[in-house]
Amino acid sequence: MIPTTSDAKSETPLLVIPAERAASCPLHPPAEFAKWREEPGLRRAMYQGQPTWVVSRYHDIRAALVDPRLSAETIPASIMPATADGETPAMFARIDDPEHHRLRRMMTRDFTFRRADSMRPQIQGIVDRYLDEMIDNGPPSDLVRDFALPVPSLVIALLLGVPSDDLEYFHRNTTVSLDTRSSDEQKAQAFGAMCTYIRELVDLKEHNPGDDLMSRLATEYVATGQLTRETAAVTGAIMMQAGHETTANMIALGAVALVQHRDVFERLGQTDDQAVIANAVEELMRYLTIVHSQVDRLASEDLTIGGQLVHAGDLLVMNLPAGNWDPDFVDDPETLDIDRNTRGHVGFGYGVHQCIGQNLARVEMQIAFATLARRLPGLRLNAALDMLQFKGESGIYGMKELPVTW
Numbered sequence: 001m002i003p004t005t006s007d008a009k010s011e012t013p014l015l016v017i018p019a020e021r022a023a024s025c026p027l028h029p030p031a032e033f034a035k036w037r038e039e040p041g042l043r044r045a046m047y048q049g050q051p052t053w054v055v056s057r058y059h060d061i062r063a064a065l066v067d068p069r070l071s072a073e074t075i076p077a078s079i080m081p082a083t084a085d086g087e088t089p090a091m092f093a094r095i096d097d098p099e100h101h102r103l104r105r106m107m108t109r110d111f112t113f114r115r116a117d118s119m120r121p122q123i124q125g126i127v128d129r130y131l132d133e134m135i136d137n138g139p140p141s142d143l144v145r146d147f148a149l150p151v152p153s154l155v156i157a158l159l160l161g162v163p164s165d166d167l168e169y170f171h172r173n174t175t176v177s178l179d180t181r182s183s184d185e186q187k188a189q190a191f192g193a194m195c196t197y198i199r200e201l202v203d204l205k206e207h208n209p210g211d212d213l214m215s216r217l218a219t220e221y222v223a224t225g226q227l228t229r230e231t232a233a234v235t236g237a238i239m240m241q242a243g244h245e246t247t248a249n250m251i252a253l254g255a256v257a258l259v260q261h262r263d264v265f266e267r268l269g270q271t272d273d274q275a276v277i278a279n280a281v282e283e284l285m286r287y288l289t290i291v292h293s294q295v296d297r298l299a300s301e302d303l304t305i306g307g308q309l310v311h312a313g314d315l316l317v318m319n320l321p322a323g324n325w326d327p328d329f330v331d332d333p334e335t336l337d338i339d340r341n342t343r344g345h346v347g348f349g350y351g352v353h354q355c356i357g358q359n360l361a362r363v364e365m366q367i368a369f370a371t372l373a374r375r376l377p378g379l380r381l382n383a384a385l386d387m388l389q390f391k392g393e394s395g396i397y398g399m400k401e402l403p404v405t406w
Contacts, residue, residue, distance in 0.1 A: 017047040017054060017317055018293040018395065023386040027257055027288060028334065033322035041308035047293065047317045053310055056319040058326035058346070060306035064318060065351040067305075070297035071096055072353055074315065076184060089195075089230035093238055097352060103235065104356060106221050110159060110213045116359035119155070123364055126154050127371050135375070139405035140382045147372075148251035148402065149244070152364055156243030159360070160236060161205060161212030162198075167244075170194060174241045178394045191237065198236035202229055213239070239357070246290060247361050249391070249398025251368050254284045256388070256402065258369065259380050261336050269373030274366070280338040281365045285347035287336050289321040294395040295349055320346050378406040 019030040036043045036056040043054045055061050064070055075094045092103035109115065130147050141147075153167045162170075176182050176190035202218045209215035214236050221227035258265040268280060295318040299310050310316065323346050325333040330340060348355040355361070372379065381388070382403040389400040 014044055014046045014051060017045045017052070017319075018392060018397070019045075020392055021390070026385065026388065026390050027253065027260075029289070029292075029321035029325050033319060033325070036319070037322055037326055042306050042310070042316075045317075047296065047315065050315065052296070053305075053308065053314055053316040054319050055305060055316055056322035056326075057306055058323040058329040061318050061320065061323040061346055062350050064297060064305050064316065065295075065346075065349065065353070067303070069299060069301050069303050070316065071300050072100070072297060074296045074298050089228060089234045091234050091238065092231075093242075093353060093356075100352065103227075103231070106217060106227065107213060107235070107239075107356060110216070111356050111359055113359045116363045119159075119360070120363060120367065122158065123151075123155055123367050124371070126151055127367050131371060131375050141404055143255055143402040143404045144248070144252050144399055145401065147368075148255070148399075149248045151251065151368060152247035152361075153244040155247075155360070155364055156240060156357075159213055159243070160240055161210050161214045162201065162236075162240060166197070169197065170240050170244065174245050175394075177241065178245065178396055181393055194237035194241065195230075195233045198240070199229055199233035201236065202232050242355075243357055243360075245396050245398075246355075246357075247364050249290045249396055250284070250288065250361070250365055252399040252402050253288045253290060253397070254281075254365065254369055255372065255379070255404070256381070256385075256399070257284060257287060257336060258373065259404075260385075264336060264338055265373050265379075266377065267338075268370050269377050271370075276338070277366050277370045278362070279342070281362055281369065282342045282345065283336060283338045283340060284365070284369075286324045286330070286333075286342045286345040288397075289324045289345075289347050290397045291347070291349070291395075292321050292397045293317060295320060318346075318349075320349075376406045379404055380406065 015032060019032065021028065021030055033056055036054065043056060044051055045054045046052065055064050072094050073096060075091060090099060090103060092100055130150055134141050134146050149171065154164055157164050157167060173190040173194050177187045201214055202222060205215040205218040206223055209219050217227060217232050217235065222229055222232050258268070264280065268277060271277065297316050299312050299314045299316065301312045303310055305316070323329065327333060330342065348358040382405040388402065391398040391400055
């Protein structure tokens, strides 16, 4: 049953975001979203315990994400770790320009297309290593545990300079901090634990730097007073959390989508055309849209979005899955078509807060999907689709486990 509640501005019960997906088609956005796009104005829903405007049309989402009257500063102070002097460190992904731009620039060179492309040999080696282990151990296997989660975890750890032995610590705390059922206290404790870890890492890197992002932040910005240790710690924790959680879920969900579309899976396994592989990843990003909540904004003044009057102080959540399935964006959106032009999808967000790690994520997925299809052409689910365990309760849609065989 879909959880609902009511609101003074609505005559009908409100659906809760993130909304449940049908067990028979768990890769598709909830059916209600199509109706929301067709209705005038915006839809009201419950999000993080409060009535919220939901923006579901593709063009409305893009307009909202570049509107300076909508602020990204929506994270409650109660879940942010406080510094010794009681100040709250900046969370670069959740603040507005110009400070957002200043902090983001400190990390840009580590996430350029050239930097991500240069990591292809290392990423290929990591992918091959885990597939070697899967093949040597033989079927069946849990693709989340044995492939989808460890690959991006090792990649982002390599880029940040986090020891691989500590990855389980981040996996455990990320699960709590992204679970919509967690209390603010639980989220604060989990996120605070990750920040404490990264702060200690910053101290270490300042005296023993390596060729990694946290070393550069420590030596070039913390040491020169341009960045506080606490903000560096929060930044590293965010990058570590987002860097493994999002890509891991995309690899797992993408594998499910691909084995359900055997022609696409076989094509990926047989082609060396990087353009085909790259476009397949973009279409999977559109089709799956794992960030099914999390992208929210706070109105700083009265404005109209999608024909709806929104008042100062109102919260809005961007319904990215609905936007990527908007017929005004692509024809026949329910079809997985890796030859279509999906340029402009909002799977990585849009505007100045668009995902800083998108170049790295693209390379990881391109290598992971193509190698998986080439080396395990007989890959298939080892459980019925409606028996798979999805993470609908998380702000990032994904899978708890993925039983496969080959």
